[in-house]
Amino acid sequence: MRVLLIKTSSLGDVIHTLPALTDAARAIPGIRFDWVVEEGFAEIPSWHPAVESVIPVAIRRWRKKPFQAVRSGEWGNFKRRLRETDYDLVIDAQGLLKSAWLTRFASAEVVGLDRDSAREPLAARFYQRRLPVPWGQHAVERTRQLFAQALGYTLEEGLGDYGLDRAALGAESASTPYVVLLHGTTWVTKHWPELYWRQLTERLVASGVDVRLPWGSLDEQARALRIAEGLEGALVLPRLPLRDVARQLAGASACVAVDTGLGHLAAALDIPTLSLFGPTNPGFTGAYGRAQQHLASDFACAPCLRKQCTYKPTPEDARRFDLTREQPLCFTRLDPDRVMQHLRPLLSNKRTV
Secondary structure, eight states: OEEEEEOOOOHHHHHHHHHHHHHHHHHSTTOEEEEEEEGGGTHHHHTSTTEEEEEEEOHHHHHHSHHHHHHTTHHHHHHHHHHTSOOSEEEEOSOSHHHHHHGGGSOSOEEEEOTTTSSSGGGGGGOSEEEOOOSSSOHHHHHHHHHHHHHTOOOOSSOOOOOOOHHHHOOOOOSSOEEEEEOOOSSGGGOOOHHHHHHHHHHHHHTTOEEEEOOSSHHHHHHHHHHHTTOTTEEEOOOOOHHHHHHHHHTOSEEEEOSSHHHHHHHHTTOOEEEEESSSOHHHHSOOSTTEEEEEOOOTTOSOOOSSOOOOOOHHHHHHSOTTTSOSGGGGGGOHHHHHHHHHHHHHTOOOO
């Protein structure tokens, strides 16, 4: 059986789809998937053994320069690639108009979420079969349930398996145990204060654990350099492609992450990870897997799910906290001492690769 899967982005959403592929491969021997994914994440599907072919798409780039996408032949080549294979089924696992629109270029029955289950209800109009998947549960479980209904098998109980081979990625080797600090994220409100990252790094280095700091933008690089400045044992990594970031994660004793896609990659690699949540809800999009711990703020307004903080500090807040360096204030409930308290048990159970 050959299935075309549409799940283009983001990094976390792509990773959350992997356990559904593992379920399907176990339930239907010989099933193979071709996966349409944004070009920046095209490596990830290739790491799963059930994926036959990865079909990169560049919607983000094409939106900025649509005429160039047509003139260059990229758009035409993409459509031809979808049409040249006879698929038994197309699954849109994203439930957005952009992903649903891509399904029209493949000649097979299209299955997706119904209007009450999709993030963008109008997307359901593109599907021949519309399936209900309840909200209020983790994104991984929703995707697993979609696949089970679409392909007609009973979903096994228990935690989903990402199906990635950590050894095949070639874990980074190190003589000293190290922790990867995943400090970069999108929303301003999801950033753990830089002051706290610095203090946590100082505590780790003092306890004999090295720290590695990846980055993906110039702003993140500058922050990483400030966090590591003057600390022997704190290493700012060069800018790395995704596979090399995965290698760094796979060799780590543990990770500390904010709500970020790389935190989900650490979970997929089965690395003990402590994830820090201020404005967002770990119950729906937290790191999924074994040895995953979530620390969620219990501040008065958390989780607010806002990209901009609207909380007005009180005089008591001003007395207790540095209102310049300890923002957003919801993270004051997750200070470095509390994080170290939860991180130590993960480090004591250090994995060997």
